[in-house]
Amino acid sequence: MAKTKQEMDSKLAPGEARSRGKQIQDLLDEETVEVPWQLRDAEYTYLGSEPLDRDHYISQEWCDKETENLWSRVWQLACFEQDIPEVGDHIVYDIVDWSFILVRTEPDTIKAFYNSCLHRGRRLCTNELEPANKPEFRCPFHGITWNVDGSLKAIPPSIEFDFPHVDKEEFGLPEVKCERWDGFVFINIDDDAEPLMDFLGDITKHFERWPFANRWKATHSAKIVDSNWKLAQEAFMEAFHVLATHPQMSIGLLGGDGSNTEYNIYDNGDANWSRMTMAPPMPNPNLPYELTEQELIEEMFFRGESVSEMGVQKMAGSAEDLPEGMTTRKLLADAARKNGPNGFVGGEPTDVELTSAIQYHIFPNISPWPGPIFYRHRPYGRDPDKCIMEIMMMVSLPEGAERPPAAKINWLGPDEHFGNIFNQDVENVAQVQRGLKAAKPPGGLTLGNYQDIKVRWHHRLLEKWVNREI
């Protein structure tokens, strides 16, 4: 394989080159508290630089293959336990053509049923993602009714004469595999699927530090986005688009442009999860001269409210009041520490945890953060050009605090936005979807060796599923 010029000049193997300046692991060396092993568990494997097939995003045939070979067999997040806290509470989860009812049948039992009547097949529940508590599932078409545990409750007396062939004991709603981890409720359509915990692997150990079970889903927004579900998700799989797409981030880029982000894939890319960690604000190493920490702090105070949402101004009135040797990231970390960090166990949070966006992904479509943000991306039916993007705030509660009811889903209309930064991403991916169709240059898409590794990881696993190698 041909080497890039940089690789030939510097004798680095492909994938070994990194951006200028400090890397995340260098910053961890400077921590004053114990660094959790999770942050040091930072694997990366070069997976080649073969072009990526555009059809993964735009072809109907590929989209149908995903339905048949991925969604029909993979573990996927249906809801959170807190969405259905009481016995009888249920919620609908849809994926492509399938629909499921998730219901709490006993205080500690959650079951999943196909959302389809056994008579003529009507959807039993139509309250998409809206939790509800009804003592039964009554089909709106002819009124046949099931108990919340899936057993048949009644065929209406006026029509019962016509169903002498129905064995009432056997006429329960078919169940689908449903397993839980740390407050998440997963389903799998494949009865022969491996256990959820085997599928998840070591990410469950990573999240022992940032548990989800007692977080609170404070907000939940959803939007239909004009791109393939993978494109929308990939907006959060690399950070080097910050320079061009989000120039307002990180104190107007003087505090970094996303190029010092760490990317991790595990087990040579075979693990079903990955991670990226964005560097906290520090003097941008890509400036043509060295910006000092003092200058960066001054810039932060100069920009004012707009960049220091964490009460920095309250801690220090002005840049001049700051102690010698203070860094921007330390200042932000201290402010976050004071405001109460988001659910750390097993020690003091590190500065990196407090000031960097750490984003995990679980194949195929969810992204839990140690911090409060959480994403899910689903296809929009069988349309390769659209998807459902969801953003939730999963906040940790102080110890002993009672958890308020989980937020219900809020569907944003075509002209409503998730927020400024997200909107820039949403606009991008819609343009990428169109751009992918605008031409078909030979050779597919050209990815970066390191910074696009999560994108490559995801497509590599996806191909294995689609080709039934998994």
Place this chain on the structure above:
Amino acid sequence: MIQVEPTGVSFETKEDETIMAAAIRNGYTWPTICGGQGTCKTCVFLTLEGKGNLTEIEPWEAQALESIVDTLPNRGQGWRLACQAKAIGDVRVKKIGVRQA
């Protein structure tokens, strides 16, 4: 003449020369990542005095300023890109990170 706070450095600009180019020619630093293409917006500065002595904002610069308006105090009023704006008289500005190279 351009005077830059808080460091107080000052320099002359030539005709048709951007403020950033003039600073660099005179041996001063000016924050940039794109090298003056008007895409990175790191060169943005606040005009303190002499607003009328700067050339008009062209569409390219206007678009760039619009994209970062949320992170600028005062909704971006009085802010310009140093790689686009040229001076036709005395201007006093504020920009962090401008000093002897």
